Amino acid sequence: MTVASFDPNAQAVTMTAAAAQHFGQKIAQAGDKIIRLSTKTSGCTGYAYVLDLVDGPQEGDEILTPADAITLAVDGKALALLRGTEIDLVTEGVNQVVKFNNPNVVAECGCGESFSVSE
Template identity: 50%
Template structure:
C-alpha cells in the first residue's frame, strides 16, 4: 500500500509579479479572454513544449491560481507531472521580452530550445 502526499513546493506552479503583470496586460487586451491556461504538448526532439493560451473559461478540473485584479492562471491537471514546481517569470533579455519557465523537473533541452524532457 502506498500513500501519495501533497508537497506544495512541487504540486503547484508559481508566478512572479512580473509574469502576473504580463498576464493581466494580455488579458486586458483580449475582451473574450478571462484567464491564462498553461498546458503542455508533445513536441520537438526532446519531448514537451509549454502551451500558454488566453481562454474564456477553464475546465472544472483545472488548478486555479489567482494572479490578482481578477486574473487567473489555470493549469491543465494532465500537465502537472511535467510542470509541478515550475516558476513562470517574465524577463527582459537585451531587447527581447519573454516568458521564462524555471522548471526544476527539466533534465534536458533540445538544441533549438523548443522542447524539453523531465525527470520521472
C-alpha cells in the same frame, strides 16, 4: 546554500512580478479571459509549454490565482510535469520572453523549444 522544504499547500505554478504584470496587461486587453497552461508533445526532447488566453478552464484543470486579477488554469494531465514551475518574463536584448523555471526538467533542446523530465 539554502534549504528548501516541501510545502503541500504551495501552488503548483507561480509567477514572478514581471510575468504577473505582463499577463495582467494581456488579460485587461482581452477582456474576460483566463490564462491556461498545458503541455504538448513536441520538439526533440519531448514536451513544449502551451500558454493560451481562454474563456474558462477545462474539466480537470487546477485553478490558481498567482496574482491579483489573474486566474491560471493548469491542465490536470500536465500537472506532474509542471508542479513547482515559476513563470517569469525576462528581457533578452530588445525582446521580452516568457520563461518557465521548471524544477522537473532534466534536459532541454538547444533552441529552448522543448524539454524532458525524468520518468
